[in-house]
Amino acid sequence: MDYTWFFILIGIIVVFLLIISHIKATKKLKSFIINSFGKIPNQKKYEFESIESYHRYKKANTDDFNTIDSITWDDLDMNLTFKRINTCLTSVGEEYLYDTLHQVQMKEDILLEREKLISYLEDNADDRLKLQMSLAKAGKYNYNGIASFIFDAEAKFLKHNFIYNILTIIPVLCILLAFFDTQVGILCLILSAILNGFFYYGTKTKIERELSAIKYFSSILQCLDKIFKTKNYESVPFFSELKKSYLIFKPLRTKISDILQKDFSDMAVFAEYIKIIFLIDIRNYNKAIRMISKYSNEFHTLYKSMGEIDMAICVLSFRKSLPYYCTPVFYNENSIGFEDLYHPLLSDPVPNSGKISNDSIITGSNASGKSTFIKALAINGILAQTIHTCAAKELNLRFSLMITSMAVRDNISEGDSYFIKEIKSLKRILDKVQDTACTCFVDEILKGTNTIERIAASTAVLKYLHNIDCLCITASHDIELTHILNKEYDNYHFREHITDDGIHFDYKLKQGPSQTRNAVKLLHYMNFNSQIVDAAETMVDKFINTKTW
Template sequence: MFALITVGIFCVMAVVLLLIRKAHIASVRNLKETFGRIPDEEHDMKRVSSYHVHAIQADEETSFLDSTTWGDLSMDSVYQRINACHCSIGDEYLYHVLHDVHTPQSTLESRYLLKEWLSTDEVSRLRLQKILVGIGKRPGNGLGAFIFYPFTKRLGNDWIYVVLAMSPLVACALLSLSIQISMGILICSVCLNILVSVNKTSSLESELESLRYFSSLVHGAKMINREFASRLNEMCESGTLGDDLEISLAPFRRMRGVLPGSMNPFAAEVEVPFLVLKAVFLMDLIRYNRTVGLMIAHNQELQMLYKIIGELDMAVSSASFCASIPWYCKPHFDEENFIVIENGYHPLVSNPVPNSVVLKNDSILTGSNASGKSTFIKMIAVNHILAQSLFICCAKEYSLGRAFVISSMALRDNIEIGESYFMAEIRSLRRIMDECKKQRCVCFIDEILRGTNTPERIAASTAVLRVLHKTQSMCLVASHDIELTEILDEIYDNYHFIEHFEKDEVVFDYLLKKGPSKTRNAIRLLEYMGFDEQVVIDAREMLGEK
C-alpha cells in the first residue's frame, strides 16, 4: 500500500511538472511569436494616462506635448501601434515618455542601447519579458498617486491603531487581577478592532490594490537585479543603470515581509482564522501605514525604481516596434533647426510612400485635396516626437534640431462652451505664437484660418505666418491658398503634391515636389463623382475655364 501511495505521489508530481513545463514552453513560444508583430491589445487611455497626469502636475517646469497636439497627430493611435509592453508600468511610462521631447541626449542614447541589446539578444530578452509578464497588468493601479503624493495616502493618527492593536494583549495581561474585567476589555477590544479593520480596509480597497501591485513590482525588480545587474550597467551611457536599480531596490527589499499576506500576489490565499487574527490586531492597517511611510521616506528611490522598470519594458516595446516596421534609423541632432529626411514615412500608414526632403526654412505645402499634404506634415511631426522621446525615426536617415513640437490641425466647434470653429482656430494659433516666444519649436499648421472668409483669411494668415517666421522656430503649413505662396515667397519655401487623371480616375503619387502647386482638382472631382454636367459647366465658367 505504501509503495502504491509513493508511486501515486510521484506520478502526480510528474504530471504537475509536465504541465508547468508545457505552460512555460507555450509562454516562451507566444513571446517569440508576438515580438515584431503589430500589437492588437486595446488600452484604456484614461487609465494609461494616470501616471502622466500626476507627473505633469508635479513637474511644472518641463513643457510636455499638449492635448491639442497629441490629438492632432493621432498620438493615441501611434501609442497603440508602438506599445508592446508586458506590464502596466511600461504602458503608463511609455505614454508619459511620448509626451516629453526634452529628454537629455544621454538618456536617449541609453534607450537606444537597451533597444539594440534586446533586439539582438533573444535569450536575455525572453528572460526579461517573462519577469515583466510576472509583474503583470493592472490598468489603473494607482501607483502614480503613491509616487508623487504619498503624504495624502498615509492614515492620520497612526498611533491610535498601535494602541488599539495592543489592547487585546493588555486585556490578557489583566487576567491575573480580574477575570471579569479582563474578559470585558478583551471582548470590547476584539469587537472594536474588527469593526475598525473592516471599515478602514473597505475604504482603502483601491489603495491596498495599489500596494499589492507594488509588491509585484518589487518582486520583479529583485529578479531583474539578480539576473541583469551587471549587463544593465553596460547598456547605459552613464554605466550605472544596474547600480541605480540596486540603490532604488534597497529600501524595499524586505517589502514582502512588511506587507500583509493578502497584499502578496505570490502567496497562497490566507485562511479565515488568519484573516480574523489580522483584523483583531489591525495588522493590515499598521503595515499599510508602515509601507506608505517607507514610500515617503524613500520617495526618490521609489520614483527611480518605477522609471527603471518602465524603461526596460519600454525598451522591449521599442525593439518589437522596430522589428515590425519597414526600416528605422537613429536620429541625428543638429544645432540648427533644420530637417533632413531620407525615405521618411508615417508609422500608421500601411504601404507608405517614403519621402525625402531637406528643410532649412519655414515652408508652405500646397496641393489638391487628398494629395498627401496633411499626412506629410504629420509624418514629420510624429518622427520629431519619436526622435526626441524614443530616439528612433521611421526613416533611413533623419536629422533635426532639438525643438518643441506644437500643432494646429484637427479643430472643431465646441458647442458646450459656445465656441465657434474660427474662435477655436484663433485660440490654437495664439498658443503656438506664445510657445514660440518661450522656446524653439517646430510648428505644424493644417489649413490655417479656414474658418473665415477668403480675403480675411489670406490677410490674417499672412500676418500670423510673418510673425512666426521672425521667431527661432520652424513653421510648416499645409494650405489650399495659393495666394499665400505668392505673398510669402521671399520668406517661406514652397513645396507641393500633385495628381493626374487616368481614365476618369484620380491618381496621386504622394511624392513631395519643390515649388507651389499649379493645379486644382476640385471641379474635376465633381465630374468624377457623377455630379450633374451643368454643375460642372457652371463651376468652370465661373473660373473662366472651358
C-alpha cells in the first residue's frame, strides 16, 4: 500500500497548523503592543543586577564627571522612576535606558537628536508599530552578557585557536584515509570524534555564558535584518549609524544563529553530531569574538543606536501615560522656573509653580510636602537632561548635575554612625561643586547631631555653597537657619490648615519662612495621652518665650 499521499497530507496539515500558530502569536503580540502603549507599565520584579550591567561596565571603563552617583540615585528612588518609565522591548533598550538616566547631558545636541527620533515615532505610528514588533521578537534575556563584549571582548577569545583548527582537520583526514583503508580510516574517525567530543563539551561548559551572549546577539542581528528589510530609515536619527554597524556584523547572523539551538528532531541530532566532530559552534564562537573585538567601536555603536531607538519608543509611551508633560528649556541662568511641576511617581500629585532664582531654604511642618517637592524638582531635573521629558507644563533650567543628600542611613557593616554617613554625604557634594556645575538638594541637613552644633555647622556649609557656582535647595525644620541666612538664601515654606477635623495640607509652595508648628498637635490627633501633649505644649511655649528649657 502506498502511503506517500498520506504522509504528504500530514505534512501539509502540520505546515498549515504551524502557519496558523504563527499568525495567532503575531496577532497576540501586536495586540499586546498596541494596548500597552501609553499605559503605566506593570510593576513586575526586576533583576537590577542584570539591567545595570552596561552602566557598570561603562562606569568602570570610562571617565565621566556628569554621572548621577549612587547616593543621589537611591535618595530619589530612581529605581522606581526607572520602573515607571521602562517599557523597553529588548534587554539592550532596558540596559541603555538605565544608563541614560544616570548620565545627564551638559549640552543640548544629543537631547535634540533624541527629540527628533521621538517626534518621528510619534508622527509615524505604523513605522513605530513595525519597529516594536521586530524589537519584541529580539526580546529580553537577563544576564545576556552583551555589555561585557563591548568593553572586554578580547578576553573572551579562546586561546590556542590553532588547536581547534587542527582538531577540525583530523576528521577530514580520517575520511580521506578511509578511501584507502576503510577499517583504519573509520577507526581513526571514531577516535577523532571521541576526542573532539571531549573538547567540544569541555569548551562549551567553560564558555556557556559567552555562548548565551552570542545567541542573544544573533537574535539582535535577526531583529535588525527584519527592520532594515522593512524600510529605509536613513533620514531618521540613529538609524544610519545602526545600519552601518549592522552591515559589518551581518555575515555573523547565519554563522551564530544555531549556537545553543535545542532541537531534537532526527535531522537536528545528526547536525549536532556534525557540529561536535568539526567543532563548528566553537569555531563560529571564535569568529564572532574576533570580529567583535576587531570592530569594538562599531559593536558599541550598534548597541547604543539600538538602545536609543528602543528607549525612544519607551519615552514616547511614558509621555503618553502622564497627565501632561513638557520638554525642558535650557538657559545659562542659575535658576529653576517651573509651571505645574509634579512628582511623576504620584498617582494623584499636587502641582506647583514658581521660580527659584537663588539658593533657598524650604521650611514647613511635618508631612507638609517639603521632601516630596525637592525630590520632584531633582527628578525632573534629571529627566530633563536625560530623556528630554519633564512632569510639568513648563520647566526652565540650566545644565547642571543633580546631587542630593537626603535619605541618609546608618551603615553597620562599615561601622558608620548616622552622623558620620551624613557628613560623608555632604562632603562629596562639597567636593563635586568644585569642578562641576551642580544643583544640590539637601533634606534636613545634619539632623544627626545636637541643635547648637547642627545650626552652626549647617550655617557654615550653606554659606560655603552659596559662594560656589551651584544652586542649593535645602529643606529643613530649623527655622533658625531662615533668620541666620536671610541675606544669602531665599525662603519658601509649606503650610498646614488646622480644623476641628484634624490637620490638612494643601502641598502648595509659598513665599517666606514657615510660621507654624504641628509636631505637638500631631501627638494630639494621634491620641497621645493628654498629659504628654499638655506638657509638650507648655515646654514649647516656654522655649519660644525664653529660648531656654
